Amino acid sequence: MPNDFTALVLENDDENLTVELKSLSEAELPDGEITVAVEYSTVNYKDGLIVDGNKGRLVRSFPHVPGIDFSGTVEHSDSPDYKPGDKVVLTGWRVGEAHWGGFAQRARVQAGWLVPLPAGLSTLQAMAVGTAGFTAMLCVDALEQNGLVPGDGEVLVTGAAGGVGSAATAILGARGYTVVASTGRRELDSYLSDLGAAEIIDRDDLAAGEPKPLEKERWAGCVDSVAGATLATVLAQMKYGAAVAACGLAGGNGLNTTILPFILRGVNLLGIDSVMQPAENRQRVWQRIVDDLPLEKLDAMTTVRPLADVPQLASEILKGQVRGRTVVDVNA
Numbered sequence: 001m002p003n004d005f006t007a008l009v010l011e012n013d014d015e016n017l018t019v020e021l022k023s024l025s026e027a028e029l030p031d032g033e034i035t036v037a038v039e040y041s042t043v044n045y046k047d048g049l050i051v052d053g054n055k056g057r058l059v060r061s062f063p064h065v066p067g068i069d070f071s072g073t074v075e076h077s078d079s080p081d082y083k084p085g086d087k088v089v090l091t092g093w094r095v096g097e098a099h100w101g102g103f104a105q106r107a108r109v110q111a112g113w114l115v116p117l118p119a120g121l122s123t124l125q126a127m128a129v130g131t132a133g134f135t136a137m138l139c140v141d142a143l144e145q146n147g148l149v150p151g152d153g154e155v156l157v158t159g160a161a162g163g164v165g166s167a168a169t170a171i172l173g174a175r176g177y178t179v180v181a182s183t184g185r186r187e188l189d190s191y192l193s194d195l196g197a198a199e200i201i202d203r204d205d206l207a208a209g210e211p212k213p214l215e216k217e218r219w220a221g222c223v224d225s226v227a228g229a230t231l232a233t234v235l236a237q238m239k240y241g242a243a244v245a246a247c248g249l250a251g252g253n254g255l256n257t258t259i260l261p262f263i264l265r266g267v268n269l270l271g272i273d274s275v276m277q278p279a280e281n282r283q284r285v286w287q288r289i290v291d292d293l294p295l296e297k298l299d300a301m302t303t304v305r306p307l308a309d310v311p312q313l314a315s316e317i318l319k320g321q322v323r324g325r326t327v328v329d330v331n332a
Protein backbone atom coordinates (compact mmCIF):
# COMPACT_ATOMS: atom_id res chain seq x y z
CA MET A 1 0.00 0.00 0.00
CA PRO A 2 1.23 3.54 -0.61
CA ASN A 3 2.71 5.39 2.33
CA ASP A 4 0.49 8.43 1.87
CA PHE A 5 -3.06 8.39 3.20
CA THR A 6 -6.05 10.69 3.56
CA ALA A 7 -7.05 12.13 6.94
CA LEU A 8 -9.40 14.73 8.36
CA VAL A 9 -7.03 17.22 10.00
CA LEU A 10 -7.76 19.95 12.56
CA GLU A 11 -5.41 22.92 12.49
CA ASN A 12 -5.41 25.85 14.91
CA ASP A 13 -3.36 28.75 13.57
CA ASP A 14 -3.67 31.96 15.60
CA GLU A 15 -6.87 30.62 17.25
CA ASN A 16 -8.40 30.05 13.80
CA LEU A 17 -9.62 26.45 13.74
CA THR A 18 -9.81 24.73 10.35
CA VAL A 19 -10.96 21.22 9.45
CA GLU A 20 -10.10 19.72 6.08
CA LEU A 21 -9.11 16.54 4.30
CA LYS A 22 -5.37 16.29 3.74
CA SER A 23 -2.85 13.83 2.41
CA LEU A 24 -0.38 12.73 5.10
CA SER A 25 2.59 10.39 5.15
CA GLU A 26 2.98 7.49 7.57
CA ALA A 27 6.04 9.27 8.99
CA GLU A 28 3.66 11.90 10.38
CA LEU A 29 1.70 9.38 12.46
CA PRO A 30 2.24 9.54 16.25
CA ASP A 31 4.25 6.94 18.11
CA GLY A 32 2.66 3.58 18.81
CA GLU A 33 3.18 -0.17 18.65
CA ILE A 34 0.52 -0.96 16.05
CA THR A 35 -0.21 0.60 12.67
CA VAL A 36 -3.75 -0.07 11.47
CA ALA A 37 -5.23 0.31 8.00
CA VAL A 38 -8.49 1.89 9.09
CA GLU A 39 -11.65 0.75 7.34
CA TYR A 40 -14.43 2.42 9.32
CA SER A 41 -14.96 4.98 12.07
CA THR A 42 -18.12 6.61 13.44
CA VAL A 43 -19.45 10.01 14.46
CA ASN A 44 -20.13 10.26 18.20
CA TYR A 45 -21.21 13.22 20.33
CA LYS A 46 -17.62 13.84 21.45
CA ASP A 47 -16.53 13.82 17.79
CA GLY A 48 -19.13 16.50 17.18
CA LEU A 49 -17.72 18.65 19.96
CA ILE A 50 -14.19 18.33 18.57
CA VAL A 51 -14.82 18.72 14.85
CA ASP A 52 -17.45 21.46 15.17
CA GLY A 53 -15.26 24.12 16.79
CA ASN A 54 -13.33 22.07 19.38
CA LYS A 55 -15.96 22.91 22.00
CA GLY A 56 -14.70 22.47 25.54
CA ARG A 57 -11.12 22.54 24.19
CA LEU A 58 -11.03 18.75 24.20
CA VAL A 59 -8.09 18.88 21.79
CA ARG A 60 -5.06 20.82 23.00
CA SER A 61 -2.36 19.87 20.48
CA PHE A 62 -2.39 20.59 16.73
CA PRO A 63 -2.37 19.42 14.00
CA HIS A 64 -4.79 16.73 15.11
CA VAL A 65 -6.72 13.85 13.55
CA PRO A 66 -10.03 13.30 15.40
CA GLY A 67 -12.24 10.20 15.51
CA ILE A 68 -12.68 8.45 18.86
CA ASP A 69 -13.08 4.94 17.46
CA PHE A 70 -12.18 2.82 14.45
CA SER A 71 -11.98 -0.69 13.05
CA GLY A 72 -9.56 -2.11 10.54
CA THR A 73 -6.63 -4.42 9.80
CA VAL A 74 -3.20 -4.49 11.44
CA GLU A 75 -0.51 -3.50 8.94
CA HIS A 76 2.53 -3.40 11.24
CA SER A 77 3.03 -4.64 14.77
CA ASP A 78 5.77 -4.26 17.36
CA SER A 79 3.68 -6.23 19.86
CA PRO A 80 3.40 -10.02 20.30
CA ASP A 81 -0.34 -9.58 20.84
CA TYR A 82 -1.10 -8.71 17.21
CA LYS A 83 0.24 -9.62 13.79
CA PRO A 84 -0.32 -8.12 10.32
CA GLY A 85 -3.69 -9.16 8.99
CA ASP A 86 -5.45 -9.21 12.37
CA LYS A 87 -8.82 -7.46 12.44
CA VAL A 88 -9.11 -5.03 15.37
CA VAL A 89 -11.45 -2.53 17.02
CA LEU A 90 -10.61 0.54 19.10
CA THR A 91 -12.86 2.61 21.33
CA GLY A 92 -11.79 4.93 24.10
CA TRP A 93 -8.37 5.62 25.65
CA ARG A 94 -8.78 9.30 24.64
CA VAL A 95 -7.92 8.41 21.05
CA GLY A 96 -9.28 11.14 18.78
CA GLU A 97 -8.93 13.58 21.66
CA ALA A 98 -5.42 13.39 23.13
CA HIS A 99 -4.08 10.99 20.49
CA TRP A 100 -4.67 10.91 16.73
CA GLY A 101 -7.80 8.97 15.92
CA GLY A 102 -9.89 7.18 13.35
CA PHE A 103 -10.92 9.84 10.82
CA ALA A 104 -8.06 8.70 8.62
CA GLN A 105 -6.99 5.77 6.46
CA ARG A 106 -4.13 4.99 8.86
CA ALA A 107 -3.81 5.05 12.65
CA ARG A 108 -0.95 4.19 14.99
CA VAL A 109 -1.80 3.27 18.59
CA GLN A 110 -0.68 1.21 21.57
CA ALA A 111 -1.45 -2.51 21.47
CA GLY A 112 -3.27 -2.40 24.80
CA TRP A 113 -5.86 -0.01 23.39
CA LEU A 114 -7.04 -2.51 20.79
CA VAL A 115 -9.55 -5.35 21.02
CA PRO A 116 -9.60 -8.24 18.53
CA LEU A 117 -12.61 -8.00 16.24
CA PRO A 118 -15.24 -10.19 17.93
CA ALA A 119 -16.23 -13.30 15.99
CA GLY A 120 -19.57 -12.75 14.32
CA LEU A 121 -19.03 -9.05 13.55
CA SER A 122 -17.64 -7.43 10.42
CA THR A 123 -15.50 -4.31 10.72
CA LEU A 124 -18.47 -2.28 9.49
CA GLN A 125 -20.79 -3.79 12.10
CA ALA A 126 -18.20 -3.22 14.81
CA MET A 127 -18.30 0.50 14.03
CA ALA A 128 -22.08 0.45 13.77
CA VAL A 129 -21.74 -0.56 17.43
CA GLY A 130 -18.79 1.75 18.09
CA THR A 131 -18.36 3.78 21.24
CA ALA A 132 -22.11 4.44 21.52
CA GLY A 133 -23.11 0.79 21.33
CA PHE A 134 -20.29 -0.25 23.62
CA THR A 135 -21.45 2.37 26.13
CA ALA A 136 -25.05 1.17 25.85
CA MET A 137 -23.98 -2.39 26.61
CA LEU A 138 -21.97 -1.17 29.61
CA CYS A 139 -25.14 0.54 30.86
CA VAL A 140 -27.29 -2.57 30.49
CA ASP A 141 -24.59 -4.69 32.09
CA ALA A 142 -24.36 -2.33 35.07
CA LEU A 143 -28.14 -2.30 35.56
CA GLU A 144 -28.24 -6.07 35.52
CA GLN A 145 -25.36 -6.31 37.97
CA ASN A 146 -27.46 -4.05 40.20
CA GLY A 147 -30.21 -6.67 40.07
CA LEU A 148 -32.42 -5.65 37.13
CA VAL A 149 -34.12 -8.58 35.39
CA PRO A 150 -36.89 -8.79 32.77
CA GLY A 151 -40.27 -8.66 34.48
CA ASP A 152 -39.23 -6.00 37.03
CA GLY A 153 -41.20 -3.35 35.19
CA GLU A 154 -40.64 -0.56 32.70
CA VAL A 155 -37.08 0.40 31.79
CA LEU A 156 -36.62 3.95 30.53
CA VAL A 157 -34.16 4.96 27.82
CA THR A 158 -33.62 8.71 27.45
CA GLY A 159 -32.25 10.25 24.26
CA ALA A 160 -33.55 7.07 22.67
CA ALA A 161 -33.14 8.10 19.03
CA GLY A 162 -29.41 8.81 19.44
CA GLY A 163 -26.55 6.33 19.19
CA VAL A 164 -26.47 5.14 22.81
CA GLY A 165 -30.25 5.25 23.11
CA SER A 166 -30.89 3.30 19.91
CA ALA A 167 -28.46 0.55 20.89
CA ALA A 168 -29.80 0.40 24.46
CA THR A 169 -33.38 0.14 23.20
CA ALA A 170 -32.47 -2.72 20.87
CA ILE A 171 -30.46 -4.60 23.51
CA LEU A 172 -33.06 -4.23 26.26
CA GLY A 173 -35.91 -5.15 23.92
CA ALA A 174 -34.10 -8.26 22.72
CA ARG A 175 -33.50 -9.32 26.31
CA GLY A 176 -37.21 -9.17 27.10
CA TYR A 177 -37.47 -5.87 28.98
CA THR A 178 -40.43 -3.52 28.66
CA VAL A 179 -38.68 -0.49 27.15
CA VAL A 180 -40.07 3.03 27.30
CA ALA A 181 -38.19 5.32 24.92
CA SER A 182 -37.99 9.07 25.54
CA THR A 183 -37.30 11.31 22.55
CA GLY A 184 -37.90 14.81 21.28
CA ARG A 185 -38.22 13.53 17.71
CA ARG A 186 -41.64 11.98 17.61
CA GLU A 187 -41.37 11.46 13.86
CA LEU A 188 -39.08 8.54 14.81
CA ASP A 189 -41.68 6.70 16.89
CA SER A 190 -41.95 3.85 14.38
CA TYR A 191 -38.14 3.57 14.24
CA LEU A 192 -37.98 3.19 18.02
CA SER A 193 -40.86 0.72 18.07
CA ASP A 194 -39.06 -1.41 15.49
CA LEU A 195 -35.95 -1.38 17.68
CA GLY A 196 -37.91 -2.75 20.62
CA ALA A 197 -39.65 0.11 22.45
CA ALA A 198 -43.03 -0.82 23.91
CA GLU A 199 -43.93 2.84 24.45
CA ILE A 200 -42.54 6.19 23.33
CA ILE A 201 -42.88 9.34 25.44
CA ASP A 202 -41.97 12.95 24.72
CA ARG A 203 -38.75 14.16 26.30
CA ASP A 204 -40.58 17.24 27.57
CA ASP A 205 -42.57 14.97 29.89
CA LEU A 206 -39.33 14.41 31.82
CA ALA A 207 -38.06 17.98 31.86
CA ALA A 208 -41.15 20.14 32.42
CA GLY A 209 -40.70 22.65 35.22
CA GLU A 210 -38.68 22.29 38.40
CA PRO A 211 -38.02 18.63 39.29
CA LYS A 212 -39.70 17.45 42.48
CA PRO A 213 -37.62 15.68 45.15
CA LEU A 214 -39.81 12.57 44.84
CA GLU A 215 -42.56 11.57 42.43
CA LYS A 216 -44.68 8.48 41.88
CA GLU A 217 -42.49 5.38 41.43
CA ARG A 218 -42.46 4.12 37.85
CA TRP A 219 -39.10 3.02 36.44
CA ALA A 220 -37.40 -0.29 37.25
CA GLY A 221 -34.25 0.92 35.53
CA CYS A 222 -32.99 3.64 33.23
CA VAL A 223 -30.27 4.21 30.64
CA ASP A 224 -29.71 7.98 30.61
CA SER A 225 -27.59 9.84 28.07
CA VAL A 226 -29.20 13.24 28.66
CA ALA A 227 -28.53 14.29 32.29
CA GLY A 228 -29.63 17.79 33.38
CA ALA A 229 -33.30 18.27 34.28
CA THR A 230 -34.21 14.97 32.66
CA LEU A 231 -31.99 12.96 34.99
CA ALA A 232 -33.23 14.88 38.03
CA THR A 233 -36.84 14.01 37.14
CA VAL A 234 -36.02 10.38 36.41
CA LEU A 235 -34.29 9.92 39.77
CA ALA A 236 -37.45 11.12 41.51
CA GLN A 237 -39.51 8.53 39.61
CA MET A 238 -37.35 5.44 40.15
CA LYS A 239 -38.75 2.41 41.94
CA TYR A 240 -37.38 1.40 45.32
CA GLY A 241 -33.85 -0.03 44.95
CA ALA A 242 -33.74 0.67 41.21
CA ALA A 243 -30.80 2.17 39.35
CA VAL A 244 -30.02 4.70 36.63
CA ALA A 245 -26.99 4.11 34.40
CA ALA A 246 -25.82 7.62 33.46
CA CYS A 247 -23.46 7.94 30.52
CA GLY A 248 -23.97 11.32 28.80
CA LEU A 249 -24.71 15.02 29.11
CA ALA A 250 -26.63 16.00 26.00
CA GLY A 251 -28.98 17.99 28.26
CA GLY A 252 -26.21 19.66 30.26
CA ASN A 253 -23.75 18.61 32.95
CA GLY A 254 -25.73 19.95 35.90
CA LEU A 255 -27.85 17.86 38.25
CA ASN A 256 -30.33 19.80 40.38
CA THR A 257 -31.75 17.17 42.73
CA THR A 258 -31.83 16.15 46.39
CA ILE A 259 -30.53 13.21 48.35
CA LEU A 260 -34.07 11.92 48.97
CA PRO A 261 -34.28 9.34 46.15
CA PHE A 262 -31.05 7.80 47.43
CA ILE A 263 -31.82 7.62 51.16
CA LEU A 264 -35.60 7.09 51.09
CA ARG A 265 -35.89 4.74 48.11
CA GLY A 266 -32.40 3.29 47.87
CA VAL A 267 -32.03 4.51 44.30
CA ASN A 268 -28.60 3.98 42.74
CA LEU A 269 -26.93 6.33 40.26
CA LEU A 270 -24.38 4.33 38.29
CA GLY A 271 -21.75 6.33 36.44
CA ILE A 272 -20.72 4.70 33.17
CA ASP A 273 -17.34 5.45 31.60
CA SER A 274 -16.40 3.74 28.35
CA VAL A 275 -13.06 5.47 27.81
CA MET A 276 -10.74 3.82 30.32
CA GLN A 277 -12.34 0.38 30.65
CA PRO A 278 -9.69 -2.32 31.24
CA ALA A 279 -8.99 -4.75 28.40
CA GLU A 280 -10.50 -7.80 30.11
CA ASN A 281 -13.82 -6.07 30.68
CA ARG A 282 -13.80 -4.65 27.16
CA GLN A 283 -13.58 -8.12 25.65
CA ARG A 284 -16.33 -9.42 27.95
CA VAL A 285 -18.66 -6.55 27.03
CA TRP A 286 -17.94 -6.93 23.30
CA GLN A 287 -18.92 -10.59 23.59
CA ARG A 288 -22.16 -9.52 25.28
CA ILE A 289 -22.80 -7.21 22.31
CA VAL A 290 -22.43 -10.13 19.91
CA ASP A 291 -24.79 -12.20 22.06
CA ASP A 292 -27.42 -9.57 22.92
CA LEU A 293 -27.60 -6.99 20.11
CA PRO A 294 -29.65 -8.34 17.16
CA LEU A 295 -27.65 -7.67 14.00
CA GLU A 296 -30.77 -6.97 11.94
CA LYS A 297 -31.67 -4.16 14.33
CA LEU A 298 -28.09 -2.92 14.30
CA ASP A 299 -28.27 -2.69 10.51
CA ALA A 300 -31.61 -0.85 10.73
CA MET A 301 -30.15 1.90 12.92
CA THR A 302 -26.99 2.36 10.79
CA THR A 303 -26.15 4.83 8.00
CA VAL A 304 -22.79 4.81 6.15
CA ARG A 305 -21.27 8.10 5.02
CA PRO A 306 -17.89 9.10 3.48
CA LEU A 307 -15.08 10.78 5.40
CA ALA A 308 -15.73 14.11 3.65
CA ASP A 309 -19.17 14.30 5.32
CA VAL A 310 -17.80 14.32 8.88
CA PRO A 311 -17.81 18.13 9.41
CA GLN A 312 -21.49 18.31 8.42
CA LEU A 313 -22.32 15.27 10.58
CA ALA A 314 -20.49 16.82 13.54
CA SER A 315 -22.77 19.84 13.42
CA GLU A 316 -25.86 17.67 13.01
CA ILE A 317 -25.12 15.39 15.95
CA LEU A 318 -24.73 18.38 18.30
CA LYS A 319 -28.15 19.59 17.16
CA GLY A 320 -29.72 16.20 17.83
CA GLN A 321 -30.35 15.61 14.13
CA VAL A 322 -28.51 12.29 13.76
CA ARG A 323 -30.59 9.13 14.08
CA GLY A 324 -29.02 5.94 15.42
CA ARG A 325 -25.48 5.17 14.33
CA THR A 326 -23.49 6.86 11.56
CA VAL A 327 -20.56 4.83 10.26
CA VAL A 328 -17.78 6.65 8.41
CA ASP A 329 -16.18 4.80 5.50
CA VAL A 330 -12.74 6.42 5.53
CA ASN A 331 -11.89 4.94 2.13
CA ALA A 332 -15.00 6.21 0.32
